[in-house]
Each structure stands twice: as C-alpha cells, then as structure tokens.
Amino acid sequence: MGSGQSLGLPHGKGPHQVGCTDVMADHTRKGCFFRLYYPCHPSEIREEPLWMPRYEYCCGLAGYVNLNIGWCAPILSMTFGSYRVPVCWNAAVKQDDKFPLIIFSHGLGAFRTVYSAVCMEMASWGFLVAAVEHRDQSACMTYYFKPKSEHEQQNENTTPETTSSQYQLQEEWLPFRKLKEGEKEFRLRNPQVHQRANECVRALKLLKEINSGKSVDNVLHKDLDLSMLKGRIDFNNVAVMGHSFGAATAILAQKKHDDFKCAVALDAWMFPLENQLYHKFIKPIFFINSERFQTAENVIKIKRLCSTNKQIKIITILLKRRLWAVGCAC
DSSP states (O other): OOSOEEOOOOOOSSSSEEEEEEEEESSSTTSEEEEEEEEEOOOSSOOOOBSSOOHHHHHHHHHHTTOOHHHHHHHHHHHHTTEEOSSEETOOBOOSSOEEEEEEEOOTTOOTTTTHHHHHHHHHTTOEEEEEOOOSSOSSEEEEEEEOOHHHHHTSOOOTTTTSGGGGEEEEEEEOOOOOTTOOHHHHHHHHHHHHHHHHHHHHHHHHHHHHTOOOOBSSOSSSOGGGGTTOEEEEEEEEEEETHHHHHHHHHHHHOTTOOEEEEESOOOTTSOGGGGGGOOSOEEEEEETTTOOHHHHHHHHHHHHHOTTEEEEEEEEETTEEEEEEEO
C-alpha cells in the first residue's frame, strides 16, 4: 500500500498523547467491533496505524458511491492506502487517572476510522473513545469471522499454531446494503438504527466487563493487554456520540441504556427514528448542526424533539461571507 505518509490530520490539542487499538470480541456478526482511542504514555518511537485499514474498504467506498470497483478501488488505495493516523498503535494505556467514556457511531457509508480526527481530539483531552463499526450493512464495508468448513481445514497444512481456534476462522465481508427498487427507505433504515443502537450498548457492556477485570479475548490481535483498562473507565460519565445516521443512533442508544448520561448529535439525520419514540427521549442531547446539511424536514423533527425535552441544546454553524458564525437555538 505504499511507503506510509501522514494523512494531514492534526494531532489532538489536549494534554495527552493518544494511543489506539482495534477490538473485536466474539468473532460472530453479533459480536463487538470498534477502534479504541485512549490517553497513552508519551513515546517518541511509535507505530501509526493506516487510516484505510484494508483494501476491502476501498472497494466498499467505491460501491457506496456507485462507481466501478474495478478502477475506483485501486485509485482510492493509491490515493489513501498509505496514509497513517497520528496516534500510537497499541501503546500502553495511561494509568494515572480514570477516563470518561464516549461511544461513537459512524454515519451512512462510513467505517470505524473515518472519524479519526474527532476521536483523536476527544482522547487527547482524557476521554476513552470507542468508535463502533456497525454490522447492519450501513457501513460501506465491514467484516466478522466464521468457522472454516471441515473441507477447508482438511486441505490446509496443520501446525500447532494453525490448529488454534483463531486459525480455524475465516473472514466474512459485509458490503453496504442499497435500497432495492420500490423499497421504502424507512423500512430499511429504522431496523438498522435499532441494530446500531444495540451495537453501541454492546460496546458499552463489553468495556464495563473489561473495566471490572473480566478477561476478554480480542480476536484481532494480542498486542495490547486490555486488562490495562481495569478500573480506568469512569462509568459515572458516559456519553454516546455520532454523525448523521450515527447521531440518530446516539439519540436512540441513550434511551436503551441507563449508563448513557447524554448524547452528542453531529448533523443528526432524524429520518430513521420513529415518531412514537420522541416523547421517550428525556436525557440531555447536544445537537451540533451545520447549516448546509439541514433540510426543512429535519429541522421540524428536531424542533418536535425540543418540544418534549427541555434538556436539549443546539448549536448551528452558519456559513456567511466565507466566515464561520455560530447560532444557538432551543
């Protein structure tokens, strides 16, 4: 994928150096999969992870924007495939304090590393951030593992290493699910947003187990000892955050679990949420909107939510005369 270049993402402005790792607990489609960002011990020697984790994500992005995968995916790989994120891969977790937790949900057609700049910034200020990669087929591409068939195992040269459970698994990739002709979009997106919210809750519960000292098997690698997080997570301060489809996911997820104290919604796409639930969203929600993203229909839905929840704050970023201004409402 190339010699490795800086992606150009700014380092976090906070006082902490940022480490990150990938966590996949339970290899099945119903397991947890997220990239974890955290304050780490300062180090001058570090390995920086790729922003585009695998070539398959290039294929997924090409398919998501309806371009030919055969020519578009190689171009995306050549353009972005060697770019790296300025964090310390698998660095030791800082041990001098507890970290408030943010579960982050990506938008439609994205994946766990797309919002690296946001997650890095939060981690640099002392947050633990788990960026979930959703398996509802709203990500441009994702994967899980399934057991190899007996035939596949018999055809492989076995060694003591390859007979372990990890080597008896094979990747199963999940591409983006497009609307079928004549299909109503709400009938697709509403079940997806519920699955996404449940995946956020699942990530929260997994981190709670890790914090309590329970041993968790990370299917992807053993390079970082997750037990370093034991007692390091502050579950009195837990938020769920997301962008667009991920923002709707965050709003729904905070209703599904009491540990989520608030939601941060970046350009929330309200369409997937059923109207009957609006009166049940009673916890604090912080909307950060950009003027050009918002439609009249979306604004009406946000205002409707404001009418039943007095713990909502909204900031809208306005673009006027090439200057950014901030407007507040609700």
